[in-house]
Amino acid sequence: MKDFDDKKKLLINYVKQLDEEKALELANQLLSEGIDPMELLELMNEGMNLVGELYQTKDYYIADLIMAGLIFKQVLELDKVNTHFHSRFNKKVGKVLLGTVKGDIHDIGKDIFRGMLEANGFEVIDLGVDVSKESFLKKADEHKPDIVGLSGVLTNTVEAMKEVIDEFINAGLKENFKFIVGGNHLTVDTCRYIGADSFANDASTGVKLCRGWMNSTERGVTDND
Amino acid sequence: MNYTIIACQMLCDELNMAMYETGCQYPVIWIESDYHIDPDKLRLKLQEEIDKLNNVDNILFAYGCCGNGLIGLRALTAKLIIPKTDDCISMVLSQPGKRYERHKETYFLTRSWMESSKSILNEYLHALKKYGEKRAKRLFELMLKHYNYLMLIDTGAYDLASCSPEAEKLANNTNLKLIVEKGDIWFLKKLLTGPYDDDFCIVEKDTAVNISDFGYDYLKMPQQTL
Numbered sequence A: 001m002k003d004f005d006d007k008k009k010l011l012i013n014y015v016k017q018l019d020e021e022k023a024l025e026l027a028n029q030l031l032s033e034g035i036d037p038m039e040l041l042e043l044m045n046e047g048m049n050l051v052g053e054l055y056q057t058k059d060y061y062i063a064d065l066i067m068a069g070l071i072f073k074q075v076l077e078l079d080k081v082n083t084h085f086h087s088r089f090n091k092k093v094g095k096v097l098l099g100t101v102k103g104d105i106h107d108i109g110k111d112i113f114r115g116m117l118e119a120n121g122f123e124v125i126d127l128g129v130d131v132s133k134e135s136f137l138k139k140a141d142e143h144k145p146d147i148v149g150l151s152g153v154l155t156n157t158v159e160a161m162k163e164v165i166d167e168f169i170n171a172g173l174k175e176n177f178k179f180i181v182g183g184n185h186l187t188v189d190t191c192r193y194i195g196a197d198s199f200a201n202d203a204s205t206g207v208k209l210c211r212g213w214m215n216s217t218e219r220g221v222t223d224n225d
Numbered sequence B: 001m002n003y004t005i006i007a008c009q010m011l012c013d014e015l016n017m018a019m020y021e022t023g024c025q026y027p028v029i030w031i032e033s034d035y036h037i038d039p040d041k042l043r044l045k046l047q048e049e050i051d052k053l054n055n056v057d058n059i060l061f062a063y064g065c066c067g068n069g070l071i072g073l074r075a076l077t078a079k080l081i082i083p084k085t086d087d088c089i090s091m092v093l094s095q096p097g098k099r100y101e102r103h104k105e106t107y108f109l110t111r112s113w114m115e116s117s118k119s120i121l122n123e124y125l126h127a128l129k130k131y132g133e134k135r136a137k138r139l140f141e142l143m144l145k146h147y148n149y150l151m152l153i154d155t156g157a158y159d160l161a162s163c164s165p166e167a168e169k170l171a172n173n174t175n176l177k178l179i180v181e182k183g184d185i186w187f188l189k190k191l192l193t194g195p196y197d198d199d200f201c202i203v204e205k206d207t208a209v210n211i212s213d214f215g216y217d218y219l220k221m222p223q224q225t226l
């Protein structure tokens, strides 16, 4: 058992050190020794958070943030992880339409959120970056998602996010979807200004909110205020 | 009236030029540009510098909103004057009285952006050293997958020719097309001379900078806690 715990710690450490090969090898090994894939993802997440901290203390570079994202993505794609989440969620938990709003082309955060959603059984339609309000509306109409997720790191994306939601209001379709906005700069007040149902400054909070919405049978309740 | 400037190193050439052209001699406190990596740390650092000042009536900031790094700042005895702009890129590329639209698919450079310790060039060198050429290229493809251009902004405040070879090399390594566009230092000059009209956030003493001061048109929001 101690050996197993040591390996878990080691995995976090490999992610933190951005050792792609060793991290993947150990993740595979832990899976064959029977680790719950959900727990594996939590370990990965812990490692990712450490990478984020090292970036903030200037020890790491943007390339390192991206490397961490790559390792995370590859673990999600490991056969055992993949089949686990597929059989566990053979019916998709929910559908999310996601994109970085117009005027912004940052996407590291959006991609992490997407990966976490998928790991949690959501189907994600990713519209990419610099997505116009018209596109969001059109694609929502086409794919009928449960949730629309808007990402943005630039401060002025608050306006772009508001415009997307106004577009849905004007089309009379706002009530058909739940809206979540995400980015480091967002607050309760910006969220209210935008008119979204909720917001998150990190991906795991975002996923929890989405899961919560899918679990509540009564759709259309605002649990943000 | 006593004035002090708090300025980001990223604007060092441009501010020095603006000071020279306007004959402005206010003292300048230079802040390392690396703080832009983390807007929360930037805010703490700026507040620390504000709190150290004595006998100053007006503090001028050579900053924009910078990812909300300026939101929440407050001086007990001085007025804060901040350009109403998103960041240093919009500051040097905008034109007086016109709405600024950020160029699509473009990563921007000035001499200072190239020389900062976390510049995209140093990013590349770091990745090369740590991951080898093949992986470095793969990481950069992901980082810059939505970019097609590398724009060297000619602000007139530094020697363009001395930067071009490096910029060229970087453009090659990252598969971007190098373009040059004229920028301007009118905003910084106006910061030094006034008039402090609607181009600036004017924040009275003992009041916190609010996101609505930047003209983002938000509802007045409760102050962020530092």
Ligand code: B12
Residues within 6 Å of the ligand: A062, A065, A103, A104, A105, A106, A107, A108, A109, A110, A112, A113, A149, A150, A151, A152, A153, A154, A155, A156, A180, A181, A182, A183, A184, A199, A200, A201, A202, A203, A204, A206, A207, B035, B036, B037, B038, B039, B066, B067, B068, B069, B086, B087, B089, B102, B103, B104, B105, B106, B107, B108, B109, B113, B142, B143, B144, B145
């Ligand atoms: C990495 C980065 C870049 C990379 C982006 C690579 C990429 N593929 O995205 C590169 C180097 C290319 C880049 C370019 C630029 N950048 Co930049 N960049 C950053 C930086 C350092 C980190 C952003 C990031 O990826 N963080 C890591 C991720 C994981 O965090 P996140 O985005 O917050 O995402 C998390 C949550 O928010 C959440 N989340 C995200 N989306 C969503 C969506 C939903 C629905 C939910 C629920 C949750 C959620 O989950 C994520 C994981 O927890 C920030 C500074 C900062 N610390 O914020 C500046 C920053 C955003 N950039 C900035 C600038 C100025 C630029 C440039 C203009 C610089 C230049 N010289 O050209 C260009 C943009 C050019 C253009 N034409 O638009 C400024 C923006 C200022 C402003 N106007 O607001 C910042 C704030 C830095 C600064 N203070 O100057 N940048």
